[in-house]
Amino acid sequence: MMDALMLGFKDLFKNKRLFFIFEACLLMVCVIIMSVSFALIWELDQRSIDRTSSEAYTVIPTSNDMTSNSQLISKVNPLLNKGGRSFFHSEYLTSQMGLTTVIVIDSSLNDLLYSDEEMNQTSYAKIFTKADLDQTLMTIDFPEPTTFGSTDVSRFDERIFDSFFDDEVIIVLLHTNELGKWMESTYGSEIFDLVDNVQFTASDKQNGLVAAFEAIFDDSFLTLQPSSYQNDELRFILLYVFPTIAFVIAALLVALTIMYISLLKKLYREYTIHLISGATLKAIYARNSVFIIILIAFCLLGVSVLNGFELNDIFGIISVILLLIFFTFELLLYVVLKKRNISITLKGVD
Amino acid sequence: MRLLALENLSKVYNKNTRSETRVLQNCSFILNKGDFLIISGESGSGKSTFLNIAGLLDKEYDGEYTIRGQAVEKHNSNQLAILRNEMFGIVFQDYVLVEDASAYENIIIPLYYSKKYKRKERRNRIHEITQTLKIEDILNKSVSQLSGGQRQRVAIARALINDPDVLLLDEPTSALNQDLAQGILQFILSFGQKHHKTIVLVTHDTQNIPNVFNKHYQLADGKMTLC
Numbered sequence: 001m002m003d004a005l006m007l008g009f010k011d012l013f014k015n016k017r018l019f020f021i022f023e024a025c026l027l028m029v030c031v032i033i034m035s036v037s038f039a040l041i042w043e044l045d046q047r048s049i050d051r052t053s054s055e056a057y058t059v060i061p062t063s064n065d066m067t068s069n070s071q072l073i074s075k076v077n078p079l080l081n082k083g084g085r086s087f088f089h090s091e092y093l094t095s096q097m098g099l100t101t102v103i104v105i106d107s108s109l110n111d112l113l114y115s116d117e118e119m120n121q122t123s124y125a126k127i128f129t130k131a132d133l134d135q136t137l138m139t140i141d142f143p144e145p146t147t148f149g150s151t152d153v154s155r156f157d158e159r160i161f162d163s164f165f166d167d168e169v170i171i172v173l174l175h176t177n178e179l180g181k182w183m184e185s186t187y188g189s190e191i192f193d194l195v196d197n198v199q200f201t202a203s204d205k206q207n208g209l210v211a212a213f214e215a216i217f218d219d220s221f222l223t224l225q226p227s228s229y230q231n232d233e234l235r236f237i238l239l240y241v242f243p244t245i246a247f248v249i250a251a252l253l254v255a256l257t258i259m260y261i262s263l264l265k266k267l268y269r270e271y272t273i274h275l276i277s278g279a280t281l282k283a284i285y286a287r288n289s290v291f292i293i294i295l296i297a298f299c300l301l302g303v304s305v306l307n308g309f310e311l312n313d314i315f316g317i318i319s320v321i322l323l324l325i326f327f328t329f330e331l332l333l334y335v336v337l338k339k340r341n342i343s344i345t346l347k348g349v350d
Numbered sequence: 351m352r353l354l355a356l357e358n359l360s361k362v363y364n365k366n367t368r369s370e371t372r373v374l375q376n377c378s379f380i381l382n383k384g385d386f387l388i389i390s391g392e393s394g395s396g397k398s399t400f401l402n403i404a405g406l407l408d409k410e411y412d413g414e415y416t417i418r419g420q421a422v423e424k425h426n427s428n429q430l431a432i433l434r435n436e437m438f439g440i441v442f443q444d445y446v447l448v449e450d451a452s453a454y455e456n457i458i459i460p461l462y463y464s465k466k467y468k469r470k471e472r473r474n475r476i477h478e479i480t481q482t483l484k485i486e487d488i489l490n491k492s493v494s495q496l497s498g499g500q501r502q503r504v505a506i507a508r509a510l511i512n513d514p515d516v517l518l519l520d521e522p523t524s525a526l527n528q529d530l531a532q533g534i535l536q537f538i539l540s541f542g543q544k545h546h547k548t549i550v551l552v553t554h555d556t557q558n559i560p561n562v563f564n565k566h567y568q569l570a571d572g573k574m575t576l577c
Contacts, residue, residue, distance in 0.1 A: 003462040003463075004462075007462070014450065269448070270448045270451075273446060273447075273448055273456075273459060274459055274462070274463075275431070275434075276405075276407060276434060276440060276446075277434070277435060277459045277460040277462075277463060277508070277512075278431050278432065278434045278435020278436070278460055278463035278464070278512075279431060279462070279463050280427065280428050280431040280463075281427060282428075283462075283463065
């Protein structure tokens, strides 16, 4: 068996150019599958948290008149205290902290983040961050009473917090009636951000929050357009991206199979000479498997590097696909070895 | 001692198709240890087909084939592989070498699967055989760079390397010129006599064959007759 493995390595060395082409093709297949899987898993995840029934908006500015900014904020503020969720990037705090700072308003997080005592206060804020900013935070003059939370950020609802970067400062506001104090209202970019990121759930809609929210913008410089972004994206992935990707993957797999069969044809004469000289089919299998196993191992390594060495769903999907490719290649070898007649090969007919 | 026997051997190519060709019909053949045997016949008479069946390279035939009294059909593929390795050394008309490998890499092939020679004995065995065949100096050369005579010597070295009981020679010198062919054939035969080998020579040319063969079968129209 050792000899068979050694011969397998020799085959690999002899066909190194073909090996690299194989590897590139296989890695290409895997990277495409990875990208699509990422997109699909993300979309399915979004659907699993019932985004389909949520309301979101695309904001279109229709005027340069920003004088009604403060009014708009004061109308949106109590509404977001009752339900819905949103966030905006704070320009003032970002400049003070030296890190991008995001302010989140989400009443549904209250139970998770605040004690009863904190909840009883009319206005309250808590800061959560993945960065070590204790010293910096102490020096900043916040608009309202603020404490620095030690809650594990990963416990936050993924719907909002997954979209932030690790080193961003996240400030969660509790029931503020002074949202305007946290926002820069002269230019309207933060209110624009806040409205653009707003989401209401189905129960918010039932409670009349959605209608009330939309009514605020009837005479505003911002016009709301209901966004069906999530559904559009899923539809686009399923209807257009998937068939294209499936075609590309199928083409690459066919190319890989053709290349593999041509490699087998090239090696088959040598295999035949070994069979005549006493090699068993098992030895030929072992020899051929060296090429395939190393091919797949390198591919798996490449995938792992791209995947950050995480054992997640993507890694699982790719592993299963590579395993299928391995068995397909072994099956092809089996068919070639079983079907062909040694003596005919020797006459040069094949 | 009977080494192998083929009884009522028939071989049909492309069975049950329009191009069905019957090559061998009820041929019987016995090979005893130490036999020097010729099978002659015109081109296309089925000599190579017969040799392929005898050398366990072709399993699709009708008839009974026994090796040392045991039916071949009762052997599994692993046992057949061992028989091919230990019992037969085959030399083909067109050498059948691995073209992109060196002479050494070609000669060593049977030793990879040999139970007779251990890993550490391989180098000595190759040295021994290649010295006898006077091809030591070309061992590291790719066989594609070798002359016809050198290639045939490499093929013979490969056939002999595992010390097989039977040498099956399928027109081993037909691709060589007369002098070279005679030299190589003489070598094989004297080697066979010296080492008590059993030799089966398949040829279409019986004119220039040394008079050392004790049996002569003739193949014509699919029938095999002992001359």
